[in-house]
Amino acid sequence: MTKIMPQSGILEIAPYVGGASHVEGVANVIKLSSNENPFGPSDAAKEAFRRAAHELHRYPSTDHAALRSAIAEVHGLNSDQIVCGVGSDEILSLLCQAYAGPGDEVIHTEHGFAIYKIAALANGAAPVEVPERERVTDVDAILAACTDATRLVFIANPNNPTGTMIGEAELARLADGLPPQAMLVIDGAYAEYVDGYDGGASLVETRENVVMTRTFSKLYGLGGLRVGWGYAPTPVIDVINRIRGPFNLSQAALVTAEAAVRDKAWAEKCRSENTRLRAWLAEALAEHGVVSDTSTANFVLARFADRAQAEACDTYLQASGLIVRRVAGYNLPQCLRITVGDEPSCRRVAHAIGQFMGAGAPGGQT
Numbered sequence: 001m002t003k004i005m006p007q008s009g010i011l012e013i014a015p016y017v018g019g020a021s022h023v024e025g026v027a028n029v030i031k032l033s034s035n036e037n038p039f040g041p042s043d044a045a046k047e048a049f050r051r052a053a054h055e056l057h058r059y060p061s062t063d064h065a066a067l068r069s070a071i072a073e074v075h076g077l078n079s080d081q082i083v084c085g086v087g088s089d090e091i092l093s094l095l096c097q098a099y100a101g102p103g104d105e106v107i108h109t110e111h112g113f114a115i116y117k118i119a120a121l122a123n124g125a126a127p128v129e130v131p132e133r134e135r136v137t138d139v140d141a142i143l144a145a146c147t148d149a150t151r152l153v154f155i156a157n158p159n160n161p162t163g164t165m166i167g168e169a170e171l172a173r174l175a176d177g178l179p180p181q182a183m184l185v186i187d188g189a190y191a192e193y194v195d196g197y198d199g200g201a202s203l204v205e206t207r208e209n210v211v212m213t214r215t216f217s218k219l220y221g222l223g224g225l226r227v228g229w230g231y232a233p234t235p236v237i238d239v240i241n242r243i244r245g246p247f248n249l250s251q252a253a254l255v256t257a258e259a260a261v262r263d264k265a266w267a268e269k270c271r272s273e274n275t276r277l278r279a280w281l282a283e284a285l286a287e288h289g290v291v292s293d294t295s296t297a298n299f300v301l302a303r304f305a306d307r308a309q310a311e312a313c314d315t316y317l318q319a320s321g322l323i324v325r326r327v328a329g330y331n332l333p334q335c336l337r338i339t340v341g342d343e344p345s346c347r348r349v350a351h352a353i354g355q356f357m358g359a360g361a362p363g364g365q366t
């Protein structure tokens with residue numbers, strides 16, 4: 001028997017599985033499984049990335065000052081309260097590493113993002129799953145689950161994969177009701193899709209116990225580049241900066257993200273197209289008898305009669321060259337998460353689901 005063992009908790013991790021991108025034997029698939037921006041990054045971002053090729057022999061900036069000021073300027077934030085990471089995933093992991101360990105509890109919700117549990121276990125902390133109310137974050141349930149051991153509370157707002165969100169007053173009530181040793185992390189990966197929502201930034205500025213995370217992977221179309229950031233009280237930023245790798249982000253990533261955030265016209269175009277196509281898709285699905293909660297993000301959570309129907313529909317879609325996301329791992333076996341693609345993709349997926357539902361409704365084609 002080997003005596004070489006990882007830290008406790010690590011072998012309990014179910015490795016994260018990303019959205020599929022191909023189907024055996026099917027050509028020209030449309031990938032609607034990873035909430036990627038169907039329009040890709042802005043031209044300015046692509047040009048910045050090309051230019052960065054000439055400087056690949058140089059080490060990158062360690063303080064990310066230029067990117068932080070660009071983010072601060074565009075979003076109206078304080079640049080010294082921003083920390084940049086290799087995707088927001090890195091920020092979420094660093095928060096766990098810094099604030100939660102053996103004996104500590106990390107709260108996430110019933111249909112919360114998988115990374116929260118992984119990051120807690122990776123650091124020896126105990127993940128605590130709290131119920132939601134009809135696929136919506138339940139502030140009272142979270143507050144009731146808090147103990148003296150709670151160190152972090154993770155919620156995504158809007159949430160993935162439900163697409164639902166809670167309002168600012170509820171977020172404030174959650175932050176203010178936490179025990180003194182616990183911190184609220186508001187994951188704003190989809191915040192840019194919500195008109196007039198600051199992702200929780202004002203809560204960060206007015207409290208000591210709130211952190212917001214954001215990403216370039218969704219609205220900005222840079223999922224392949226890996227850039228995210230956190231907005232936190234300065235003592236928390238100071239802690240994170242002590243443990244993050246000094247060269248965690250490449251110069252190519254830094255300059256490309258900076259160009260992306262400054263291209264407000266492209267972001268606005270992507271946001272408004274998403275809003276229009278999301279409404280169209282949800283309505284088209286409803287006409288075929290597939291319901292969904294009102295989504296505030298760039299995907300729709302299609303709800304079927306049961307697990308068997310959801311899986312049969314997924315199989316039918318795959319055969320038609322359409323890849324969506326099964327979410328049984330998020331306690332939603334009767335659902336499929338469908339990214340809002342460009343218009344032809346939305347039409348194709350709605351048409352295919354219509355064919356599936358029509359073929360043998362209410363059970364669908366099984």
Ligand SMILES: *Cc1c(COP(=O)(O)O)cnc(C)c1O
Pocket residue numbers: 035086087088089090113156159160187189214215216217218223226227228
């Ligand atoms: C996509 C997503 C992220 C983004 O992760 P990155 O590491 O920034 O690509 C974070 N949280 C949620 C809930 C997401 O869906």
